[in-house]
Amino acid sequence: MATVLSVSGSPSATSRTTGLLRHLDARLIAQGHEVLALDVRSLPAEPLLRADTRHPAIVEAAALFGRADGVVIGTPVYKAAYTGLLKSLLDLLPQYALADKVVLPLATGGTTAHVLAVDYALRPVLMAMGAAHVTPGWFTLDQHIAVSEAGTVTVAAESAAALKRVTDQFSAALGAPGPLRVRHTGQTPAVSLAVP
Template structure:
């Protein structure tokens, strides 16, 4: 099927967002997609904050975006918007880095007051970067994500069903674009 880049914009090493993306990545892999994970926090801070477009790590990250037919973008919500770390990376990518790509935006946060961050903060940026199709995203409350001491993740039943549904919609959209020969290679 398609190659999917799963991007975590969380600055935290113990990020629920990153764990949730890996959980959804397993679901996409089971559907036949190749999933590549990119934790933005692992990129060199000096390259991100210094806008070093030519830094080898930034060049590699941009190549991952170019290679993917689909992109899952996950971020914690801070101050009613996506993370500054994610913004730093998006600013270093080519203007139309998402051209021809199917994109699934996801966000996590502590309050339902931030549920519109996907539609009012993240979606416009993804659209401006040329995304061919941005499927409906999903906001997950932190309280619905539980991480055990061994690092395993569990998601509250209603949230798990909703996440499976949006992930299936993303997979179907990818499959349709791939079958129609519309995927960028």
């Protein structure tokens, strides 16, 4: 089917966000997709902070975005927005790194006061990077995600059904030709209708 890049923007080694992404990755793999995982925290800090786009680790990360048909981006919410770590990587990618890609934005946080971060902080950046289709995202409370020492992820029932729904919508969008595609020309993106 499709190649999906699953990106965790969490700086934590014991991240519930990363655990949640790996949980959703398993569902996408079961649906026949190839899933590539990228934990931004595993990239070296120096090239991220110095904006070294020629560093081999940054070149490799950009190549993963280029290879993907779809991208799942997960982040904890800090100060009502996505993490600075994720922002550092997104800033180093080409302007239209998400052109012709389907994108699923996900966020986690400690309070429902941050629920709008997906739509008001993360979605505009994804659209500015040329995403062909940003599917409905989802915010999950930290307390609804449990990660065991063995790495097993359990999602509370009140969040599990919604996460399945948004993951399945993303999966369906990967397999269906979209009515609207963004074609990167190196300047202002041109919009063209995809004819099945």
